[in-house]
Amino acid sequence: MKIAVVAANGRVGRLVVKEAVDKGYEVVAFVRNEDKTLGIQAVEKDIMDLKSEDFKGFDAVISAFGVWEEKNFGQQSTVIEHLADILSNSETRLLIVGGAGSLYTDESLKVQLIDTSEFPKEYLALATASSHSLDLLRKRDDVKWTYLSPAGFFDAEGIRTGEYKLGGEVAIVNSKGESYISYADFAIAMVDELRNKNYIQKRFSVVGEKR
Numbered sequence: 001m002k003i004a005v006v007a008a009n010g011r012v013g014r015l016v017v018k019e020a021v022d023k024g025y026e027v028v029a030f031v032r033n034e035d036k037t038l039g040i041q042a043v044e045k046d047i048m049d050l051k052s053e054d055f056k057g058f059d060a061v062i063s064a065f066g067v068w069e070e071k072n073f074g075q076q077s078t079v080i081e082h083l084a085d086i087l088s089n090s091e092t093r094l095l096i097v098g099g100a101g102s103l104y105t106d107e108s109l110k111v112q113l114i115d116t117s118e119f120p121k122e123y124l125a126l127a128t129a130s131s132h133s134l135d136l137l138r139k140r141d142d143v144k145w146t147y148l149s150p151a152g153f154f155d156a157e158g159i160r161t162g163e164y165k166l167g168g169e170v171a172i173v174n175s176k177g178e179s180y181i182s183y184a185d186f187a188i189a190m191v192d193e194l195r196n197k198n199y200i201q202k203r204f205s206v207v208g209e210k211r
Helices: 011-022 075-087 121-138 183-196
Strands: 002-006 026-031 042-044 060-063 093-097 145-149 153-155 165-167 180-182 202-207
Touching: 002 011, 011 026, 011 093, 011 183, 060 075, 075 093, 075 121, 093 183, 121 145, 145 183, 153 183, 180 183, 180 202, 183 202
Parallel strands: 002 026, 002 060, 026 042, 060 093, 093 145, 145 202, 153 180
Antiparallel strands: 165 202
């Protein structure tokens, strides 16, 4: 299986690359600036300059693109729409590293985490932008998209335990009642979905144990 990882030199992207390579996939990194530290074939190109031809022969594209400055939050939707457009009506899957704020509080699927008073105000704008990008994907039936939401505490420094628990649209917690996942265990869940193919045109979520 041939996999493209977009924004491969970010913190999540690097772990997705490593996980996919370790599992035997052929992986090509797509980066804006040259980065030889990834140790794999790389294509140096701005994400908005990518075309359908760039992904010919790929079984899946994993986007680890993310923004952290409020003035750029709108790029979340712009990038996802662009990737969806160039993969439209193809067999190539599009898997997105998503956000947690759009998860629902219960099975009624009426209230998202971002709608609750407990949601951290400092992350509200970012989470709202991420939620909007998911809404855009839900309207597409021409793309084999998959959106993976992490737990509320998405820990860049957390260790790789090799274990995780999957959920769907509703926020779930681990054995200690915590909404937690390390970047490393998130990467495992993402790469495992390449093989499992359980969430095509669906969103799913993941939590792990804090150790």
